[in-house]
Amino acid sequence: xxxxxxxxxxxxAALGEIAGHARxxxxxxxxxxxxxxxxxxxxxxxxPYMGGAFGPENLALMPxxxxxxxxSAGVEPWLPLVPDGVVLCNxxxxxxxxxxxxxxxxxxxxxxxxxxxxxxxxxxxxDPQRGGPDLDDRRVLLLGAGDIAQRVATAVEVFGARTHxxxxxxxxxxxxxxxxxxxxxxxxxxxxxLPLTAATEGLVDAQFLAALPDGAVLVNVSRGxxxxxxxxxxxxxxxxxxxxxxxxxxxPLPADHPLWRAPNLLLTPHVGGGSSGxxxxxxxxxxxxxxxxxxxxxxxxxxxxxx
Amino acid sequence: xxxxxxxxxxxxAALGEIAGHARxxxxxxxxxxxxxxxxxxxxxxxxPYMGGAFGPENLALMPxxxxxxxxSAGVEPWLPLVPDGVVLCNxxxxxxxxxxxxxxxxxxxxxxxxxxxxxxxxxxxxDPQRGGPDLDDRRVLLLGAGDIAQRVATAVEVFGARTHxxxxxxxxxxxxxxxxxxxxxxxxxxxxxLPLTAATEGLVDAQFLAALPDGAVLVNVSRGxxxxxxxxxxxxxxxxxxxxxxxxxxxPLPADHPLWRAPNLLLTPHVGGGSSGxxxxxxxxxxxxxxxxxxxxxxxxxxxxxx
Numbered sequence: 001x002x003x004x005x006x007x008x009x010x011x012x013a014a015l016g017e018i019a020g021h022a023r024x025x026x027x028x029x030x031x032x033x034x035x036x037x038x039x040x041x042x043x044x045x046x047x048p049y050m051g052g053a054f055g056p057e058n059l060a061l062m063p064x065x066x067x068x069x070x071x072s073a074g075v076e077p078w079l080p081l082v083p084d085g086v087v088l089c090n091x092x093x094x095x096x097x098x099x100x101x102x103x104x105x106x107x108x109x110x111x112x113x114x115x116x117x118x119x120x121x122x123x124x125x126x127d128p129q130r131g132g133p134d135l136d137d138r139r140v141l142l143l144g145a146g147d148i149a150q151r152v153a154t155a156v157e158v159f160g161a162r163t164h165x166x167x168x169x170x171x172x173x174x175x176x177x178x179x180x181x182x183x184x185x186x187x188x189x190x191x192x193x194l195p196l197t198a199a200t201e202g203l204v205d206a207q208f209l210a211a212l213p214d215g216a217v218l219v220n221v222s223r224g225x226x227x228x229x230x231x232x233x234x235x236x237x238x239x240x241x242x243x244x245x246x247x248x249x250x251x252p253l254p255a256d257h258p259l260w261r262a263p264n265l266l267l268t269p270h271v272g273g274g275s276s277g278x279x280x281x282x283x284x285x286x287x288x289x290x291x292x293x294x295x296x297x298x299x300x301x302x303x304x305x306x307x
Numbered sequence: 308x309x310x311x312x313x314x315x316x317x318x319x320a321a322l323g324e325i326a327g328h329a330r331x332x333x334x335x336x337x338x339x340x341x342x343x344x345x346x347x348x349x350x351x352x353x354x355p356y357m358g359g360a361f362g363p364e365n366l367a368l369m370p371x372x373x374x375x376x377x378x379s380a381g382v383e384p385w386l387p388l389v390p391d392g393v394v395l396c397n398x399x400x401x402x403x404x405x406x407x408x409x410x411x412x413x414x415x416x417x418x419x420x421x422x423x424x425x426x427x428x429x430x431x432x433x434d435p436q437r438g439g440p441d442l443d444d445r446r447v448l449l450l451g452a453g454d455i456a457q458r459v460a461t462a463v464e465v466f467g468a469r470t471h472x473x474x475x476x477x478x479x480x481x482x483x484x485x486x487x488x489x490x491x492x493x494x495x496x497x498x499x500x501l502p503l504t505a506a507t508e509g510l511v512d513a514q515f516l517a518a519l520p521d522g523a524v525l526v527n528v529s530r531g532x533x534x535x536x537x538x539x540x541x542x543x544x545x546x547x548x549x550x551x552x553x554x555x556x557x558x559p560l561p562a563d564h565p566l567w568r569a570p571n572l573l574l575t576p577h578v579g580g581g582s583s584g585x586x587x588x589x590x591x592x593x594x595x596x597x598x599x600x601x602x603x604x605x606x607x608x609x610x611x612x613x614x
Contacts, residue, residue: 132583
């Protein structure tokens, strides 16, 4: 028997559908409350979103643990917790499509003035404005070259935008992050879809923003700490840039934070991966990973190999 | 010399850049006020948006008229005005990209609850909601198979949606409009991007809407009269459907119309083609058409051949 611990009953139900199910013992625990019986046998742990209530003391109850599977793309709350010898896998693909959709939704909403028209709708005011720029022939810089960035790029190209990728490692069609400063003056839109690392934290600072041309749009659907909130607030307030942010620093944003009242900003509360489709995709990933684990096959989405 | 009449000084400036310009006499008239000198020589007329102030009496002043060029895709205000022997050309491609963008913007805004989050933003409220459906594996029916429909379809496919086209004429990959009733029960999203004709006026009526499954989303970026406003209002009010409308019947929507207060509706005031990019595309089209006209070459975008 192989013991698996999942955070929600839905996850346990999903495992009922995989081949080899008869060999599984399934525990449900999100790290809060007392540990269930049999926790010491767990080899495969599905971590709750953003770490949930899990800490080192929880993981210490699982001496046989070999895999931690997350459904998020970002792994930063978990990295310091991973015991030696345990493989950490992320949820690449689970939230990517939905996050890319939200990024595009926010970008298009800004370009096409949906916040203004929503206000007009509330006031029963039919007032067509001279439109802003559309995507045709606009230059869109993608910070990141993964699933989210690729989807956003493919979608904006449908409308005639010209795209350029930047990522940590230079490769064909992708510039190195170290060269990003020289590219900023030529961009109409910058989409942040990079993981949060020591190299990306604070990347979009006052100097980065100052290098963008007047009227440029910043989209962040990755992690708030990649953008210097105060520097962005200054650019929004003087009306030089506009932005769509699904992620901010800090989260949750306190009610008295000036970002709430910033002009030229559309803000959503970190819901990029939260569409209802993610559940189905998470179940497919979990089924595939557990099937591999039972068959001693290599796991997908490994971000930390245990040593 | 060939006399051309354009509605705005900007159009005249655009014609300054074409080959053969020396053979042109350019008049600027939008149909309001007195006709300019030389109107009787005009062979090529660029019509103002939606007909402007032009009526049969204006056109009667141009006995040598051979071409009416519009920048809109829809031609309905002009069709009854076109004199015998005059060719009518539309603006296919000028507004399509921008209109498709707006349709996608409205659809994504509804799916990702941007109106709710904008309201939260005004109230400094950080309140992530359980997300709605994203586009992954959703079924999107395109009414129309032209530039707008094709762009919307290609973009939603990037996010995993399954698309189906319906148009007047059945062909490979496109079902006939006559068969649309049988398709509606299987759709999550319907995007209206058909021209307004006798066959499409009132097409989306109470019966059409009733055939859609609960929770379906209607997008109309074409013409308001294709949708029965009262029937849609009833479905929105009972919360069974949601909609994004850039066009309504009537336009402008009177301040006391109940559609302004309908729930589950995002409404913009017929601005689909109005982004700033259209101007550049219109100028390119005008330059190309006048160049063809001067060279006696066949015109593009002919929707009415004069006889």
